[in-house]
Amino acid sequence: MAKPSRRRRGVTTIEDVARAAGVSAMTVSRVINRGKNVRESTRAAVLEAIEQLNYSPNTAARSLAAGQATHIGLLYANPSAAYLAQFLIGALHAARSAGVHLVIESCESEDADEQAEVTRRFASSDVEGVVLPPPLSESQPIMAELDAMGIPAVTVAMGSPREDSLNVRIDDHAAAMEMTRHLLDLGHRKIGFIKGHPNHIASHDRYRGFCDALAEAGLDADKAPAEQGYFSYRSGLTAGERLLARADRPTAIFASNDDMAAATISVAHRMGLVVPDDVSIVGFDDTALATSVWPELTTVKQPISAMAEAALELLIADLRSRGGGAPRKFTERVLSHAMIIRESSGPPAGAKKVKKARALRNA
Amino acid sequence: MAKPSRRRRGVTTIEDVARAAGVSAMTVSRVINRGKNVRESTRAAVLEAIEQLNYSPNTAARSLAAGQATHIGLLYANPSAAYLAQFLIGALHAARSAGVHLVIESCESEDADEQAEVTRRFASSDVEGVVLPPPLSESQPIMAELDAMGIPAVTVAMGSPREDSLNVRIDDHAAAMEMTRHLLDLGHRKIGFIKGHPNHIASHDRYRGFCDALAEAGLDADKAPAEQGYFSYRSGLTAGERLLARADRPTAIFASNDDMAAATISVAHRMGLVVPDDVSIVGFDDTALATSVWPELTTVKQPISAMAEAALELLIADLRSRGGGAPRKFTERVLSHAMIIRESSGPPAGAKKVKKARALRNA
DNA sequence: ATTTTCTGTGTTACCGCTAACAACGAGGGC
DNA sequence: GCCCTCGTTGTTAGCGGTAACACAGAAAAT
Numbered sequence: 001m002a003k004p005s006r007r008r009r010g011v012t013t014i015e016d017v018a019r020a021a022g023v024s025a026m027t028v029s030r031v032i033n034r035g036k037n038v039r040e041s042t043r044a045a046v047l048e049a050i051e052q053l054n055y056s057p058n059t060a061a062r063s064l065a066a067g068q069a070t071h072i073g074l075l076y077a078n079p080s081a082a083y084l085a086q087f088l089i090g091a092l093h094a095a096r097s098a099g100v101h102l103v104i105e106s107c108e109s110e111d112a113d114e115q116a117e118v119t120r121r122f123a124s125s126d127v128e129g130v131v132l133p134p135p136l137s138e139s140q141p142i143m144a145e146l147d148a149m150g151i152p153a154v155t156v157a158m159g160s161p162r163e164d165s166l167n168v169r170i171d172d173h174a175a176a177m178e179m180t181r182h183l184l185d186l187g188h189r190k191i192g193f194i195k196g197h198p199n200h201i202a203s204h205d206r207y208r209g210f211c212d213a214l215a216e217a218g219l220d221a222d223k224a225p226a227e228q229g230y231f232s233y234r235s236g237l238t239a240g241e242r243l244l245a246r247a248d249r250p251t252a253i254f255a256s257n258d259d260m261a262a263a264t265i266s267v268a269h270r271m272g273l274v275v276p277d278d279v280s281i282v283g284f285d286d287t288a289l290a291t292s293v294w295p296e297l298t299t300v301k302q303p304i305s306a307m308a309e310a311a312l313e314l315l316i317a318d319l320r321s322r323g324g325g326a327p328r329k330f331t332e333r334v335l336s337h338a339m340i341i342r343e344s345s346g347p348p349a350g351a352k353k354v355k356k357a358r359a360l361r362n363a
Numbered sequence: 364m365a366k367p368s369r370r371r372r373g374v375t376t377i378e379d380v381a382r383a384a385g386v387s388a389m390t391v392s393r394v395i396n397r398g399k400n401v402r403e404s405t406r407a408a409v410l411e412a413i414e415q416l417n418y419s420p421n422t423a424a425r426s427l428a429a430g431q432a433t434h435i436g437l438l439y440a441n442p443s444a445a446y447l448a449q450f451l452i453g454a455l456h457a458a459r460s461a462g463v464h465l466v467i468e469s470c471e472s473e474d475a476d477e478q479a480e481v482t483r484r485f486a487s488s489d490v491e492g493v494v495l496p497p498p499l500s501e502s503q504p505i506m507a508e509l510d511a512m513g514i515p516a517v518t519v520a521m522g523s524p525r526e527d528s529l530n531v532r533i534d535d536h537a538a539a540m541e542m543t544r545h546l547l548d549l550g551h552r553k554i555g556f557i558k559g560h561p562n563h564i565a566s567h568d569r570y571r572g573f574c575d576a577l578a579e580a581g582l583d584a585d586k587a588p589a590e591q592g593y594f595s596y597r598s599g600l601t602a603g604e605r606l607l608a609r610a611d612r613p614t615a616i617f618a619s620n621d622d623m624a625a626a627t628i629s630v631a632h633r634m635g636l637v638v639p640d641d642v643s644i645v646g647f648d649d650t651a652l653a654t655s656v657w658p659e660l661t662t663v664k665q666p667i668s669a670m671a672e673a674a675l676e677l678l679i680a681d682l683r684s685r686g687g688g689a690p691r692k693f694t695e696r697v698l699s700h701a702m703i704i705r706e707s708s709g710p711p712a713g714a715k716k717v718k719k720a721r722a723l724r725n726a
Numbered sequence: 727a728t729t730t731t732c733t734g735t736g737t738t739a740c741c742g743c744t745a746a747c748a749a750c751g752a753g754g755g756c
Numbered sequence: 757g758c759c760c761t762c763g764t765t766g767t768t769a770g771c772g773g774t775a776a777c778a779c780a781g782a783a784a785a786t
Contacts, residue, residue: 011489011772013771013772013773014772014773014774015772015773023735023736024735024736024737025736025772025773025774026735026736026737026773026774027734027735027736029773029774030734030735030774033774037733037734037735038733038734038735039733039734039735042734042735054487056489057772057773058427058771058772058773059423059433059464060422060423060424060426060427060433060771060772060773061423061427061741061771061772061773061774062772062773062774063423063741063773064421064423064424064427064741064742064743064771064772064773064774065740065741065772065773065774065775066741066773066774066775067741067774067775068774070421070422070423080444080651081443081444081445081447081448081449081650081651082444082445082448082651084444084448085444085445085447085448085451086444088448088451088452088455089451089467089469092451092455092465092466092467093467095464096434096464096465096466099464101422101458101459101462101464102455102459102465103455103459104452104455104456106452124417126374126419233655237657259655262655269632269633270632287444288443288444288445288651289652289655292596292622292625292652294600374742376741376742376743377742377743377744378742378743386765386766387765387766387767388742388743388744388766389743389744389765389766389767390764390765390766391743392743392744393744393764393765396744400763400764400765401763401764401765402763402764402765405764405765420742420743421741421742421743423741423742423743424741424742424743424744424771425742425743425744426743426771427741427742427743427744427771427772427773428742428743428744428745428770428771429743429744429745429771430744430745430771
């Protein structure tokens with residue numbers, strides 16, 4: 001028998017692959033990593049061996065030997081639970097592929113000092129980089145503190161990132177335009193808007209997208225009724241009431257997120273209005289709430305998991321490149337959104353025939 | 364200068380601790396791990412050195428050397444997003460402390476074959492143990508498949524676990540009794556109940572708790588109106604309508620989860636009833652929905668994060684003990700819940716004076 | 727033709743920690 | 757007193773990778 005090794009039962013190691021491919025372990029390592037300075041034929045042989053043996057490198061050994069990043073921080077603050085869950089799933093996925101541990105910490109406080117304090121705690125726990133999903137991606141104190149400590153960060157869904165920082169987002173402006181066009185296409189001309197929290201750059205992008213789509217259709221965006229909201233359900237109640245109480249009640253309302261859209265639906269019901277027959281109401285984000293209300297919300301879906309994955313990839317690539325001195329390749333990534341048409345949007349009351357015609361056409 | 368080592372800048376290693384404590388690295392390792400066979404005075408010295416140097420072991424090196432579990436699987440299926448988020452946070456926390464990677468995979472299908480398929484995929488990706496949050500904790504096919512592959516699992520929130528399996532839960536029966544007592548204390552005597560999905564053992568526990576509390580108060584539990592629900596918002600609408608349409612309308616309704624409670628509130632509003640003045644409505648779980656409705660829900664909060672942490676601890680302890688041959692110490696852990704009293708519950712209509720009296724007393 | 731630079735590959739020495747075993751002194755039974 | 761056991765500690769040899777360097781042969785420069 002072979003030496004009484006401590007090796008675990010039949011796990012294939014880089015050594016096995018090397019033997020199978022007739023090269024040294026180092027060459028296999030090179031193929032797996034940078035892949036530079038390896039002859040094409042050798043690479044092919046190694047890749048084939050890897051495939052054959054179904055080999056996957058041991059992340060523990062890898063990070064130990066390379067002394068690479070092993071812990072990525074994730075600082076979050078009460079986004080919706082649905083958002084967080086999606087985000088975590090994506091982040092975990094990316095973390096696993098990279099062989100990195102995710103260290104997650106919450107930071108609910110909006111106080112600058114406390115945010116800095118939480119941030120500092122990260123530094124002392126060996127975190128090599130930090131991911132900031134919204135709303136923390138907009139937090140000036142946190143970014144400043146991370147900068148001061150030399151810890152790189154990647155922000156997610158931040159409207160106007162600084163030139164030199166890493167950022168992942170969707171095109172809020174384009175998405176809002178698309179949603180507005182959807183309402184226009186249905187025949188709506190009096191469309192109300194509920195703005196998001198003014199601190200979030202995305203809020204402004206969405207509102208601009210709304211206005212631009214109206215302008216594109218030859219309507220006067222300034223005349224469109226817009227109420228200030230703050231992304232919360234409660235703020236949606238107030239804003240929704242104002243819009244629906246107007247003498248020239250809009251036939252459609254575009255809320256900057258699902259919570260406020262859901263609140264508006266509830267207001268409409270209380271006023272005896274039928275959605276979408278009397279008023280169409282659409283949201284943004286496609287959170288769980290979107291399907292927990294009746295009728296279910298037409299909304300915009302962000303690829304949250306994919307965004308989290310992209311964020312980690314960006315960050316890890318950056319971390320690895322720091323040693324190599326090579327400048328980072330990307331500092332921003334824009335992922336694509338999707339329109340989710342459900343039951344809360346439909347043609348305005350005067351256009352029943354259009355609805356029928358469409359239904360027939362689609363059938 | 365010292366040798367040109369690849370060692371990363373100032374990270375303290377076990378070697379540093381050993382030097383500071385005047386012992387060998389192995390002894391430090393023993394203190395950190397099993398702690399067996401170390402003289403008390405030595406242990407103290409080592410612990411002091413660890414404290415002083417703020418040392419924390421390198422998890423990569425640890426799992427590499429020990430060949431210990433490095434990947435724990437987490438299989439989930441569409442619980443509420445809020446539940447999942449909380450659960451992931453707890454699981455991540457525990458995973459980090461244990462130096463283990465969390466591999467998460469979703470399994471939405473209810474088809475036995477597909478569930479087995481997904482489960483098998485886990486095995487081929489080096490997962491050493493699996494955590495099953497609800498509703499998958501009740502899935503027979505998955506448990507069977509894991510058993511067949513010899514992969515240990517820990518179930519969470521499962522009502523009647525098998526004797527030999529690991530399980531973490533709260534006492535649903537006690538929690539339901541407590542909630543029912545809350546309603547009884549407020550003065551309610553006609554209390555309706557909306558049952559949970561019959562496949563979930565927890566549903567039965569909750570219903571039994573409800574019945575037992577009624578019996579305890581000298582009421583006939585069989586006469587209490589109970590409707591079947593399935594944990595979904597939609598099923599809550601139907602059940603709520605039935606209960607509220609009864610000639611002898613209950614003055615309080617206890618729904619087996621928040622989604623159904625929220626649905627019942629919406630039904631009540633549509634019928635022009637005021638909550639909690641005309642009817643008190645309480646839920647279970649304390650999901651985000653509980654505070655997204657008006658009035659906010661009185662409900663039972665499960666320590667979801669803590670349950671996830673406990674689950675991982677249990678599983679990892681089990682995994683480690685398998686080598687040692689020592690029998691596992693615990694196979695079940697019951698964590699404690701908390702009652703969250705909000706605005707959706709209050710005294711019945713006939714008891715306004717009581718309400719006032721209470722308010723005064725509390726003031 | 728000779729020297730220099732690459733290019734592709736193998737060798738060696740670790741990364742930080744722990745299993746296995748060896749070593750050593752202190753009791754205990756004969 | 758001797759041998760044996762037991763509890764406590766140190767030593768050695770890896771775990772599975774990769775950085776750094778060595779080294780041969782090919783291409784480029786002299």
